Amino acid sequence: MADVAGVTTDEVLRVAELANLDLTAEEVPRMQRDLNAILGHIAQLNELDTAGLPAMAQVGAMLGAEAESTGASLREDAVRPSLDRKAVMGAAPESDGRFFKVPKVIER
Amino acid sequence: MISSQLAGKTETVLGTATIQGVRGAVASGAVTATTVAERHYAKIAAEDGPEGKNIHSFLALSKQRALAQAAKIDAMAAKGEELPPLAGVPVGIKDVLVMQGSPATAGSKILQGYMPPYDATAVQRLEAAGAVLLGKLNCDEFAMGSSNENSAYGPVLNPRALDRVPGGSSGGSAAAVSAGFCVATLGTDTGGSIRQPAAFCGVVGVLPTYGRVSRYGLIAFASSLDRVGPLATNVRDAATMLSVLAGHDAMDATSSERPAGDYVGALEKPPDQLVRGLRIGVPAEYFGEGLDPEIRAAIEKALEGLRAAGCEVKTISLPHTKYAIPTYYVIATAEASANLSRFDGVRFGLRADGVKTLSAMFRETRDQGFGAEVKRRILLGTYALSAGYYDAYYLKAQQVRTLLTRDFLAAFAEVDAIVSPITPTPAFRLGEKTDDPVQMYLEDIYSVAASLAGICGISVPCGETRAGLPIGVQVMGKHFDEETMLRVALAIEAGQSIG
Numbered sequence: 001m002a003d004v005a006g007v008t009t010d011e012v013l014r015v016a017e018l019a020n021l022d023l024t025a026e027e028v029p030r031m032q033r034d035l036n037a038i039l040g041h042i043a044q045l046n047e048l049d050t051a052g053l054p055a056m057a058q059v060g061a062m063l064g065a066e067a068e069s070t071g072a073s074l075r076e077d078a079v080r081p082s083l084d085r086k087a088v089m090g091a092a093p094e095s096d097g098r099f100f101k102v103p104k105v106i107e108r
Numbered sequence: 109m110i111s112s113q114l115a116g117k118t119e120t121v122l123g124t125a126t127i128q129g130v131r132g133a134v135a136s137g138a139v140t141a142t143t144v145a146e147r148h149y150a151k152i153a154a155e156d157g158p159e160g161k162n163i164h165s166f167l168a169l170s171k172q173r174a175l176a177q178a179a180k181i182d183a184m185a186a187k188g189e190e191l192p193p194l195a196g197v198p199v200g201i202k203d204v205l206v207m208q209g210s211p212a213t214a215g216s217k218i219l220q221g222y223m224p225p226y227d228a229t230a231v232q233r234l235e236a237a238g239a240v241l242l243g244k245l246n247c248d249e250f251a252m253g254s255s256n257e258n259s260a261y262g263p264v265l266n267p268r269a270l271d272r273v274p275g276g277s278s279g280g281s282a283a284a285v286s287a288g289f290c291v292a293t294l295g296t297d298t299g300g301s302i303r304q305p306a307a308f309c310g311v312v313g314v315l316p317t318y319g320r321v322s323r324y325g326l327i328a329f330a331s332s333l334d335r336v337g338p339l340a341t342n343v344r345d346a347a348t349m350l351s352v353l354a355g356h357d358a359m360d361a362t363s364s365e366r367p368a369g370d371y372v373g374a375l376e377k378p379p380d381q382l383v384r385g386l387r388i389g390v391p392a393e394y395f396g397e398g399l400d401p402e403i404r405a406a407i408e409k410a411l412e413g414l415r416a417a418g419c420e421v422k423t424i425s426l427p428h429t430k431y432a433i434p435t436y437y438v439i440a441t442a443e444a445s446a447n448l449s450r451f452d453g454v455r456f457g458l459r460a461d462g463v464k465t466l467s468a469m470f471r472e473t474r475d476q477g478f479g480a481e482v483k484r485r486i487l488l489g490t491y492a493l494s495a496g497y498y499d500a501y502y503l504k505a506q507q508v509r510t511l512l513t514r515d516f517l518a519a520f521a522e523v524d525a526i527v528s529p530i531t532p533t534p535a536f537r538l539g540e541k542t543d544d545p546v547q548m549y550l551e552d553i554y555s556v557a558a559s560l561a562g563i564c565g566i567s568v569p570c571g572e573t574r575a576g577l578p579i580g581v582q583v584m585g586k587h588f589d590e591e592t593m594l595r596v597a598l599a600i601e602a603g604q605s606i607g
Contacts, residue, residue: 012487019445019490020452021483022471034484035491037546042434045504048511055506058332058362059318059562062513063587075358087225093459100454105466 007035125291127197127345131238134185134196141178141185141196145240148198149174152242152289163265163287165280167203169243170210174198177240193348195238200290202281203244204251205336206325207231214327215249215259215277218477219457228325229357230294230336237352242290246280249479250448251296251329253277254304254551257542258481265538268310268578272535275305281339282309292340292349296326298333299436300530300555303567306339307580308535310569312346312597313339317588318562319364321350322357330443331362333436333559343568343598347371350590366588374591375598383599384418386592389523393429394554400533406571406579407529413603414527414596424523426515431508432557437549438492438505439560444482445489451477484545513561520563520586525596529554530567530582534575554582564590568597570604 012032016023023031056062086097094101133139149171155161181196206212206224213219227235235241248258256264256279264279266272267287274283278295282305285293295302297315306313314337321336328334338349354368375382390411395404415421453459453473460472478486492501519526532553541548558565564587567580581600585593 007491011491015487015491015494018494019486020449020467020470020474021478021486022475023483024475027480027483030480031484031487034545035488037544038437038484038488038549039491041546041549042438042501042505044434045431045438045508048428048431048508050504050507050511053507053510055503056509056513057506059513059587060362062510062517062562083225091223091225091456093453093457102454103463103466103469 007032007039125288125341127194127291127340127348130197130291131191131193131195134181135191137185141181141240142175144196145174145178145198145242148242148289155287156289161265161267161270161287163267163270163283164262165246165264165283165287165289166200166242167213167215167244167246167261167280168210170207170241173209174240174242177235181238181240192236192238193352194234197239197291198242199234199239200242200245200281200284200293201231202247202278202293202295204247204296204327204329205231205294206327207241207244210244212244212327213261214251215247215261216477216479216482217260217458218451218473219327222457224325226325229322229359230353231325233352234294245278245284245293248277248279248301249482250327250444251277251298251301251334252444252481252485254300254548255536255538255541256280256305257538258479260479263538266309266535269535269576271537272577273308273538275308275531275535277301278305278313278339282306282311282313285309285311285339285341292338292345295337295339297335297337297559298329298440299559300552302337302339303530303555303565303580303582304552306567307530307569308578310572310578310580311339311341312343312569312601313337313567314346314350314590315558315565316350316354316590317364317564319362320368320564320588320590321353322355322360322363324357324359328447330440331447332443333440343566343594343601344372344375346566347375347594354590364588369588369591371590371594374595377595379602380418382417382595382602383414386419386525386596387523388414388419388421388596389424389519389526390421391426391429391519391526391528392423393426394528398532398553399529400573402573403529403531403534403579407527407581410570410581410600410603411527414599417599417603419596419599422523424519424526426519426557428508428511428515429557432512432560433549433553435505435508435512436552436556436560437488438501439509441485441489442492442502443489445486445493448478448482448486481545509560512557516557516561516563516584524586524592526584527596528582528584530580531555534573534577534579558584563587564593566593566597568600570600
């Protein structure tokens with residue numbers, strides 16, 4: 001794990017960009033402070049030697065037999081009713097009833 | 109029956125506030141489900157808003173749907189039909205679960221105005237079992253928080269002490285039961301969000317085993333951790349709610365195919381047989397520095413009661429406990445950063461005005477729609493998943509998660525259930541921890557390990573502090589062994605009434 005060298009302002013801005021978040025000028029130093037405090041706490045995990053340990057993504061894998069009953073067999077590929085399209089499109093901020101409408105996609 | 113007698117009976121229904129009390133009264137004709145619903149709405153109108161105690165547990169009421177359901181139950185009762193297990197019982201739904209006809213906000217501005225076109229499976233099951241769904245309950249934004257102060261719609265106050273937080277993120281769900289606005293509610297628990305507010309508000313809250321209750325229709329926070337579960341005034345009611353909620357759902361790929369247990373039947377043993385012979389583990393790591401002495405004393409008293417009821421109580425070790433919080437905050441934020449990428453102004457809720465390009469729409473919508481804590485967690489999660497840091501943070505945390513889960517599997521080879529504190533302190537004051545995210549995260553110290561390991565847990569009231577604040581005790585059970593967990597919880601509850 002990276003030492004607690006600290007997240008720089010540039011890194012905060014880069015991560016915000018990856019996450020599609022626009023941070024205001026006031027938010028940046030505060031987020032930097034908070035991220036560094038939290039990452040400092042997380043650095044405790046370095047005390048543990050985890051070489052060769054399996055990564056646990058979710059519980060099923062740890063329960064052996066249970067995992068088989070919850071994922072080994074695929075469900076039948078059958079046609080089922082889905083949500084009403086009109087109702088779904090009706091909840092969108094902008095729609096022509098069939099498609100979601102968004103601003104210009106290609107930026108030049 | 110003259111009206112004053114009717115009023116007296118319904119007061120009793122509100123006063124006893126149990127599932128059996130309401131269902132029995134409706135079945136016998138002592139009161140109608142419609143009257144029960146109206147009485148609860150009247151109480152909400154008088155006390156939940158700024159003119160009352162300003163508890164602010166409800167974000168939206170679903171009167172039309174509730175009264176239609178109550179009328180249906182009343183028609184069944186009038187015909188003398190057998191009533192379903194939750195017939196006429198007023199229930200509230202945490203606003204991270206969707207319910208057709210009611211707005212779904214997840215406590216966030218980014219979903220303002222969103223009307224979901226379907227019901228969550230848990231919502232559907234409750235209504236099919238006769239529950240009268242009163243409305244949607246306040247919570248921390250996207251269930252991220254331990255005090256309910258992160259709701260974009262304003263905080264919830266603790267009905268037991270109005271200057272205190274109700275806990276979070278299911279603060280509205282716990283407060284609504286505690287205040288008598290609902291007989292039971294649905295909450296969700298990712299790192300303690302059912303159990304901790306239950307403890308702060310003096311009610312019972314159940315974290316079912318991962319996979320036990322369907323999450324279809326739950327607005328996702330961290331998918332390997334999120335669970336749906338009930339809050340109620342007592343253990344039997346919580347078991348009744350769980351028996352309705354539990355079971356496989358084809359709409360949720362993580363839902364277990366294992367048949368549900370008999371949670372109500374498990375509690376029907378004679379009191380002196382209920383927990384006799386059970387081995388109870390007490391993890392030494394959960395009783396270290398930072399645990400409030402009054403909570404410690406209350407739990408020791410509860411353990412004394414379990415010994416008297418015939419349990420073998422022994423100290424155990426869960427050696428990796430101190431790593432649970434850092435592990436949780438890597439995994440939960442990483443998953444949240446992925447799950448919350450869907451909120452971008454395209455399909456539902458808020459869209460920023462006056463934006464000219466798609467990428468500006470994404471960024472401005474998210475900037476306007478998300479609160480500070482949600483942004484903080486998205487940034488942390490994105491950082492932990494970003495190139496160069498993935499192995500150091502996310503992979504490392506998943507490996508430690510293996511160690512934490514092995515701790516529990518080893519402990520459960522020796523004991524049938526584990527008893528521990530659920531919170532280090534009783535309910536704290538509003539504003540007390542909002543400036544320091546690490547302090548707020550440490551509030552989850554006794555709850556997150558069970559979340560990471562996927563086991564079941566329950567918070568049960570076990571007395572109060574000298575200042576009158578509720579104290580909760582946690583019982584943790586093996587994967588899919590909610591029955592044993594509930595039996596121990598009932599024994600603790602019974603011990604309380606003996607005093």
